[in-house]
Amino acid sequence: MKIVVTGGAGFIASHIVDAYLAQDHEVVVIDDLSSGSHDHLNPRARFYQLDICSPEIEAVFAREKPDVLNHHAAQINVRVSVENPKRDQEINLGGLLNLLEAAKKVGVKKCIFASSGGAIYGETQTPADETHIERPLSPYGITKLAGEKYLQFYQDVYGIDAVLLRYANVYGPRQNAKGEAGVIALFCTALLQGNDLNVFGDGTQTRDYVFVEDVVAANVLALHKNMRGIFNVATGNKCSVNELCVLLQEVSETKANVNSLPPRAGEIKQSCLDAQKLQAQGWKTNSSLQEGLKRAVEFFRRFYFGTT
Ligand SMILES: NC(=O)c1ccc[n+]([C@@H]2O[C@H](COP(=O)([O-])OP(=O)(O)OC[C@H]3O[C@@H](n4cnc5c(N)ncnc54)[C@H](O)[C@@H]3O)[C@@H](O)[C@H]2O)c1
Secondary structure, three states, X not given: OEEEEEOOOOHHHHHHHHHHHHOOOEEEEEEOOOOOOHXXXXXXXXXXXXXXXXXXXXXXXXXXXXXXXEEOOOOOOHHHHHHOHHHHHHHHHHHHHHHHHHXXXXXXXXXXXXXXXXXXXXXXXXXXXOOOOOOOOOHHHHHHHHHHHXXXXXXXXXXXXXXXXXXXXXXXXXXXXXXXXXXXXXXXXXXXXXXXXXXXXXXXXXXXXXXXXXXXXXXXXXXXXXXXXXXXXXXXXXEEHHHHHHHHHHHXXXXXXXXXXXXXXXXXXXXXXXXXXXXXXXXXXXXXXXHHHHHHHHHHHHHHHOOO
């Protein structure tokens, strides 16, 4: 298959590009390198350095005529979306529609969309399945949910199958330590550089951390022609920030002071997703949190010091 992957120089989608190429698909990457890196780009993919909002997108689709669009490029920072909802909407909805209009014209058969369970469900005391009430608490969550609705519209009206993958908190090698969602990357960096770990609030806030390779497996499964609809991609397990501090010090064999900072306004206290619907399609998590954290620490050690 020929697959356009947007955001393919970024954390999650660069791994997806590698996996698609390993399965002998032809891959075209569109990325403006605003947060992605040349270093993550697979040289076997054709690369267009381009904003997804650009009018040139249409010509790229006309030239490449892909079968599938895998859409990961986005404004991913929740705080930026609160400060500048207009910019968030321009990229996350304007960019999506620009891609879908181009995709429609060349007969793209499927779109796989990186959505966000945490941002769409809001606070969840128990693992939320796909029928959980949608309560986005930020412009970022609102654009992810609206993006899903647009994709369902393009499926119903133009026959472009939509696979909407609602990720939990993704972590692993290549995560940008500057990213909003990258607490594991931030903590790995702090630990390896001998800095303190800064925890906002009392550290009891929990998240569902899913390893990037398991997310990649979901994107591979999503190519299957019978796959359509909304799927959570998550472990169903909760881990608190305090537990993360302990685990990361263990796996990295380092010690750090843990500072308690004032809680961040509006931060979700608990987020956990139920992925049984995706599991019923044959997907499972292959990496425990300990194993995944070990792999992340190895990556950041190589990244900062060139050793493992
Ligand atoms: N990381 C997570 O925990 C998580 C959770 C839920 C959903 N997601 C979604 O997964 C996707 C990938 O996230 P990530 O964590 O890999 O982030 P990332 O920042 O590493 O990747 C995003 C990529 O998109 C590119 N990009 C951004 N704006 C662009 C634009 N206007 N035109 C072209 N390229 C652009 C960036 O350069 C980058 O390479 C995003 O859609 C994000 O919302 C991520």
